[in-house]
Amino acid sequence: MGQSNQQSPLGWIIALLIFAFIGFADSVYMTAVHFMGELPVCTVIEGCDVVAMSPYSTIGPIPVSLLGVFFYTVILVSGIFWIDTRRSAIFKYLPYVTVPAFAFSAWLVYIMFFEIEALCIYCLVSAASTTLIMLISLRLWKYSAQAL
Amino acid sequence: MNKRILLWGGLIVVMAIIVFAMVRIAGEEEEITEPVVPVESAEAPEILDVRENDWTKGNPDADVIIVKYSDFQCPACRFYASFDHHVSQELGDDVLFVRRFFPLRSFQFSRLAAQYAEAAGRQGQFWEMHDLLYINQQNWSRGEAESIFRQFTEELGLNMDQLQEDLNDPEIMERIEADYSDGQQLGIRGVPTIYINGEQVQLPNSVDAYRNLIESYK
Numbered sequence: 574m575g576q577s578n579q580q581s582p583l584g585w586i587i588a589l590l591i592f593a594f595i596g597f598a599d600s601v602y603m604t605a606v607h608f609m610g611e612l613p614v615c616t617v618i619e620g621c622d623v624v625a626m627s628p629y630s631t632i633g634p635i636p637v638s639l640l641g642v643f644f645y646t647v648i649l650v651s652g653i654f655w656i657d658t659r660r661s662a663i664f665k666y667l668p669y670v671t672v673p674a675f676a677f678s679a680w681l682v683y684i685m686f687f688e689i690e691a692l693c694i695y696c697l698v699s700a701a702s703t704t705l706i707m708l709i710s711l712r713l714w715k716y717s718a719q720a721l
Numbered sequence: 722m723n724k725r726i727l728l729w730g731g732l733i734v735v736m737a738i739i740v741f742a743m744v745r746i747a748g749e750e751e752e753i754t755e756p757v758v759p760v761e762s763a764e765a766p767e768i769l770d771v772r773e774n775d776w777t778k779g780n781p782d783a784d785v786i787i788v789k790y791s792d793f794q795c796p797a798c799r800f801y802a803s804f805d806h807h808v809s810q811e812l813g814d815d816v817l818f819v820r821r822f823f824p825l826r827s828f829q830f831s832r833l834a835a836q837y838a839e840a841a842g843r844q845g846q847f848w849e850m851h852d853l854l855y856i857n858q859q860n861w862s863r864g865e866a867e868s869i870f871r872q873f874t875e876e877l878g879l880n881m882d883q884l885q886e887d888l889n890d891p892e893i894m895e896r897i898e899a900d901y902s903d904g905q906q907l908g909i910r911g912v913p914t915i916y917i918n919g920e921q922v923q924l925p926n927s928v929d930a931y932r933n934l935i936e937s938y939k
Contacts, residue, residue, distance in 0.1 A: 598739045605747035631859075646736070653732045657725055 596702030600641030664717035667710040675707035790823035793834035
């Protein structure tokens with residue numbers, strides 16, 4: 574039992590899945606708002622949902638939130654894959670997804686504060702989920718390195 | 722094997738539930754954010770009468786008159802402008818579309834866009850400029866709006882000297898502000914606000930719903 578002295582990463586995986594579910598729900602919501610064409614009506618007093626409606630909310634025809642949906646789906650599938658197969662090799666690859674996702678998310682938060690100068694709670698929730706997922710993935714990456 | 726089915730099946734089910742719930746919430750919230758109070762325009766009905774200097778499209782003798790207060794930079798206004806585009810192709814003879822200015826102060830280029838539209842209108846190209854502004858809204862909203870507006874006016878083949886003169890004419894801004902203050906008098910709280918035959922209507926959420934709404938006034 575080469576791994577007997579090593580703690581099972583199940584706890585980390587569950588945390589990963591929880592944050593991925595939160596991020597997934599959040600991104601699906603924003604994507605639904607985008608694709609249902611259900612734009613918040615712009616009001617005199619509040620202005621409209623400045624962030625969600627800003628040109629930064631899409632890359633070409635693709636809403637940024639849809640990228641979030643794909644990202645969280647990859648994380649969810651990876652987490653379940655590990656629970657299913659217990660193959661820790663998957664952890665070696667996770668940072669290749671989570672680190673760029675974190676960088677992109679950080680850039681979006683920067684844009685939100687400094688370019689659009691507005692707050693968007695859904696974006697912050699997603700950014701927080703991505704950050705935590707990235708940290709957990711690094712922890713798991715370390716685990717997979719030790720396991721080898 | 723069973724465990725495997727449970728795991729992956731569970732994941733799919735949970736994801737499906739999340740998608741279903743979020744789509745539902747997204748749909749419901751929209752209903753709340755829409756202006757729900759159908760304001761009878763009895764307090765200022767004459768404001769909604771079609772005027773000579775209004776920008777109109779469609780049949781002047783139509784039974785259905787749609788007066789819309791809108792903003793060029795507001796994304797929802799862009800969205801509903803596309804509804805008008807669809808519906809006017811099908812019901813053009815039955816409807817008169819009236820477009821008035823309600824530039825929100827929260828948008829940087831709304832007033833400038835309105836000025837360009839009005840100036841283009843003086844050379845008979847209001848609706849052409851109107852369409853260009855909405856189609857390209859995402860481009861010019863990012864910045865450098867004025868140089869993009871210039872390109873539009875060149876594309877439309879406007880007389881640039883005349884355009885410049887009109888843009889400097891304070892009457893253009895007065896006209897825009899007059900629409901704006903009319904809108905305030907009507908109690909407009911958001912854009913676009915649509916009146917059909919003098920009655921404020923809830924914004925429809927699809928082209929079909931919009932068409933049905935219009936037909937109910939025929």
